[in-house]
Amino acid sequence: MAVGDGDAKPLDLFLSIGLDRRTAEGALVNQRVTSNLTAVIKEAGVNGCSKTIGNLLYMVATKFPANALIHRPTLVQYIVSSKIKNPAQLDVALLFVGAFGPESFSLDEFEQACGVGVDVSVEEIHSTVAAVLEVNMDAILEHRYHINVGNLCGQVRKQQPWANAKIVKEVIDEKLHRILGEKTAEDDKKPLKKQQQKIVKIEEQTDGAITPVLTLEEEVNPFLIFPEPAENYKVHTEIFFSNGDIWRAHNTKEKLERHLKVTGGRVFTRFPPEPNGYLHIGHAKALFINFGLAEERGGSCYLRFDDTNPDVEKREYIDHIQENIQWMGWQPFKVTFTSDYFQELYDLAVKLIHKGLAYVDHQSPEEVKEYREKKMNSPWRDRPIAESLKLFEDMRQGFIDEGKATLRLKQDMQSHNKSMYDLIAYRIKFTAHPQVGEKWCIYPCYDYSHCIVDSLENITHSLCSLEFEIRRPSYYWLLLALELYQPYVWEYSRLNVSNTMMSKRKLNRLVMEKWVDGWDDPRLMTLAGLRRRGVSSTAINSFIRGLGITRSGNSMIRVDHLEYHIREELNKTAPRTMVVLRPLKVVITNLDSGLIMNLDVKMWPDASSDDVSSNYKVPFTSVVYIEQSDFRLNDSKDYYGLVPGKAVLLRYAFPIKCTEVIHGDSDTIFEIHAEYDPSKKIKPKGVLHWVAQPSPGVDPLKVEVRLFEKLFLSEDPAELEDWLSDLNPHSKEVIPEAYAVPSLANAVLGDRFQFERLGYFAVDPDSTPSKLVFNRTTTLRDSYSKGARK
Secondary structure, eight states, rough: OOOOOOTSOHHHHHHHHTOOOHHHHHHHHHHHHHHHHHHHHHHHTOOOOOOOHHHHHHHHHHHGGGGGGGGGGHHHHHHHTTOOOOOHHHHHHHHHHHHHHTOOOOHHHHHHHTTTTOOOOOOHHHHHHHHHHHTTTTHHHHHGGGOOHHHHEEEHHHHTTTOOHHHHHHHHHHHHHHHHOOOOOOHSSOOOOOOOOOOOOOOOTTTOOOOOOOGGGGOOOOOSSSGGGGGTOOEEEOOOOSSSOEEOOOOOHHHHHHHHHTTTTOOOEEOOSSSOOOOBBHHHHHHHHHHHHHHHHTEEEEEEEEETTTTTHHHHHHHHHHHHHTTTTTSSSSEEEEGGGGGHHHHHHHHHHHSSSSSEEEHHHHHHHHHHTTTOOOTTTOOHHHHHHHHHHHHHHTOOOOOOOEEEEEEOOTTTSSGSOOOEEEEOOOOOOOTBBTSSEEEEEEEEHHHHHHTTTTTTTEEEEEEGGGGGHHHHHHHHHHHHOOEEEEOOOOOEESSSSOOOHHHHHHTTTTSSSSTTTTSOOHHHHHHTTTOOOOHHHHHHHOOOOOOOOOEEEEEEHHHHHHHHHHHHOEEEEEESSSSEEEEESOOOOOOOOOEEESSSTHHHSSOOOEEEEEEEOOOEEEGGGGSSSSTTOOSSSBBBEEEEEEESSSSEEEEEEOOOOGEEEEEEEEEEEETTTOOSSSSEOOOSSSSTOOOOOEEEEEEEEOBSSSSSSOOOOOOOGBEEEEEEEEEEEEEEEEEGGOOTTOOEEEEETTTTEEEEETTTBOEEEEEEEEEEEETTTOOOOO
């Protein structure tokens, strides 16, 4: 049987060119690979071939640039004739033809680039290997058989790119054995791997500061993965139809040139939110990628509101989105609305009907669902073009009732991809639109409008999260059908943060049913909630940058990772102060009750003692208050608080020793009597924060403090059927009367502090001239995951 016989079964065909059974069977799983490999074998026209040639043909089938298919038969013949005989040559050949695309090129230049006719002798390989090993001799002797042989092979390949890789590896192994001798027991041990930490360990210092350790991921440029606009001529996507047709989406040279003439070759991206809710931290990643890429390349980013559903859109959401984008540090090039293009979108829909690529349908939503599940065509799919044109105009004029007709794209109801099941392009809604009023009663759907508006706005990079990857064929199907410029589409992994909710629908339910205190509740991961909690935009952007831009699934990121970036910034920017949350009165019996000492206290732990501006004054009097948790009746080895007969140091002040405990009702502790050591000769281990009466008989400044924990008990509440039952009943605690040092009375909205030994706190908008309110932004260290919550 000839390899190229048309009646050969695909598996037999693939095995006959020397592929191993596992590779051959794997090829059959992928429709694209099956189709391409069958075509490549036919182009080769071989009656059996060596495994080496077969593997190269497989590489062509899986890696050949689709924009240069016209050159594939030529490359296949170079392989069959053994002019291209190894993967290194083929890799260069694929890059060469991909750069030219469908354009012609010089075969002489091609052969020179790919090393055709170049034979590297075994002697040349030995000589090059010897030179490379000599350069690396110190590392070889140090690491012995743990040396990175792949790196050595790469150094040889730089000098002899067309050398046989198998022979190179054999020569390196042989020479290493001569240098090092037989392997020892130590050589056989596996070297310890250095694991890159995603969550950075943070140790609390005695002054409450943290020592952050930067990860390598934060120091690289995450935007290097994206191509330049001038490179947007390659095939984006192959669209496979159930009848065997393949559409290969790419810009022609002429179309790309027209686009580049309009844009000047600059990068244009877009951030396209729906104005039906508040932005959350997942949107912060989209903002970082779209605005960040444009900024890094000297381009521009549109803020485009996808306002295609007037039932749920509000001016409140539009204003919020614009405000928070600016707060995040991004400045849109231009603010647009999908509704700005309603006329163009309508005209293009009419064009699709004229081309026989759209039709008016009367199926109910239930019928559409049923027919899609059964992969059946709508009974109205093949109605006459003139009839669809008339009905679509009737839809626009308001002559058809809502829900009685839609405009659907004529794609492929038998496709393997559900996004090709004749998507709905237009539906009827007798609802006034926030931007255009009552001009329209038909509105385009997202799947129809967003790709077209991307093209109309000359977007160079259309970036979205991975759940939209399935829609890529539909995206390009529309642009190909309408002969429009095609942006470069790339999907990234969406951001999921633990112990919170990211679904806009479920967030809306939490707010509307009052499980939380509005969209800006500090327990939510909305940008408004994070902002109110005291988190800065720079900390959020640092967190996003640290995650990188990848397609590696939609993994769950622990909230601890975000908190690390928050602490790292606040440690540098938040001045220290003292607040006692649950006060316990301490009367210092050997200090004159009328005496007020004004002590210097540091706002910044590392500040010079000569720097007066870094200090603030606190009164020290005969009545001070400490935390209730900092006193016990019975001592223990690991306890550094105050105990009867034991001394502690009041931070920035004096040592005190408990001399008497005064009990109140129900055996509660009413107050403590203590003596202080004015000479400071006692050196206790425990150090406590405190607040004193500013003058005899006058209570300290009273402030309200709100403590927040994770909103949900489970890391991934979205996976739970009854997710509301997973709400943390202790996610918010309000302390109405904490005591603070007098200087805190001058705090205003936007101020953030480190309350010593307690955490980082920010002034809340609920504050009034008569009472300040503080939200805890985060603790000084992560105690939640260590089971240290009390």
